[in-house]
Amino acid sequence: MNTRTTSSEFIHTEPATTVESAVVSVRDISHSYGTLTVLDSVSLTVSAGELVAVVGPNGSGKSTFLRLLTGAQRPTSGTIVYGRSGDKSTDSDATVGYLPQRLHPRDEFTVSETLDYYANLADDGLDHETVVELVGLHGVSDRRVGALSGGMRRLLGLGIAIVGDPDLVVLDEPTSGLDRTMTRRVFEVCRDVADAGPAVVLASHDLSTVERMADRVVFVDGGGIRFDGPPSTFGGDDCPLVDAYDDWVETGGNTTVRGATR
Numbered sequence: 021m022n023t024r025t026t027s028s029e030f031i032h033t034e035p036a037t038t039v040e041s042a043v044v045s046v047r048d049i050s051h052s053y054g055t056l057t058v059l060d061s062v063s064l065t066v067s068a069g070e071l072v073a074v075v076g077p078n079g080s081g082k083s084t085f086l087r088l089l090t091g092a093q094r095p096t097s098g099t100i101v102y103g104r105s106g107d108k109s110t111d112s113d114a115t116v117g118y119l120p121q122r123l124h125p126r127d128e129f130t131v132s133e134t135l136d137y138y139a140n141l142a143d144d145g146l147d148h149e150t151v152v153e154l155v156g157l158h159g160v161s162d163r164r165v166g167a168l169s170g171g172m173r174r175l176l177g178l179g180i181a182i183v184g185d186p187d188l189v190v191l192d193e194p195t196s197g198l199d200r201t202m203t204r205r206v207f208e209v210c211r212d213v214a215d216a217g218p219a220v221v222l223a224s225h226d227l228s229t230v231e232r233m234a235d236r237v238v239f240v241d242g243g244g245i246r247f248d249g250p251p252s253t254f255g256g257d258d259c260p261l262v263d264a265y266d267d268w269v270e271t272g273g274n275t276t277v278r279g280a281t282r
């Protein structure tokens with residue numbers, strides 16, 4: 021169980037990866053919207069083959085962090101470096117696949133046409149039929165996007181993020197609106213993608229699935245990374261991730277998150 025303390029104690033673990041295997045290294049980034057500082061001196065390195073889940077309360081800055089990771093948004097300060105040898109900057113052609121929280125593919129295209137379109141944007145994309153199969157949309161590949169259910173649109177978004185065969189896949193709440201079966205499927209696809217080489221970083225509120233499927237959990241709160249390590253070590257011995265998380269949030273952070281070993 022967690023140990024309660026009178027003040028917040030944060031665990032900052034050593035980077036889990038080496039520079040040689042790094043797909044992306046975030047170095048001391050901060051981000052503000054006007055006077056609101058959302059992220060303050062955050063650093064993180066993600067390696068090829070890792071499935072990293074970013075968790076944290078609503079408004080803690082997960083989406084902001086993911087947008088910064090993709091290069092779509094620039095940090096107020098700090099740097100993000102892509103590549104194994106650190107030789108690519110945010111201006112480079114490092115390949116990143118991104119599923120934003122809200123995605124608006126064209127309603128009149130079919131599922132196959134949509135994936136084909138995005139595959140053609142990439143130099144060396146995957147075949148759209150492979151991706152349709154992978155994300156479980158083979159039964160509706162000829163259906164127009166405008167006629168898809170909310171969950172199917174989410175799966176299509178996952179397909180769009182991976183069809184370019186990127187080095188880094190960034191997914192903002194890929195399982196929102198999905199039932200349990202589809203949620204499991206999305207995480208399994210993410211696992212398969214990571215196992216094939218790319219790094220996968222996703223934001224999720226589905227802590228039980230994160231605990232089972234992710235290599236690392238990165239807990240963002242109060243402007244910083246409060247924990248970075250294997251999900252099983254978030255709360256220490258015999259304390260499920262979801263319980264340790266609830267404990268943290270209920271006590272306003274006056275809980276020691278412990279057990280990080282990386």
Ligand SMILES: Nc1ncnc2c1ncn2[C@@H]1O[C@H](COP(=O)(O)OP(=O)(O)OP(=O)(O)O)[C@@H](O)[C@H]1O
Nearest residue numbers: 053056058076077078079080081082083084085121
């Ligand atoms: N474009 C923006 N302009 C101003 N403030 C913003 C902007 N985007 C996000 N914010 C603010 O930054 C904070 C972090 O938002 P962000 O969406 O990154 O959090 P989150 O952890 O992803 O939240 P959720 O879990 O609800 O999706 C919030 O207070 C939000 O209102």
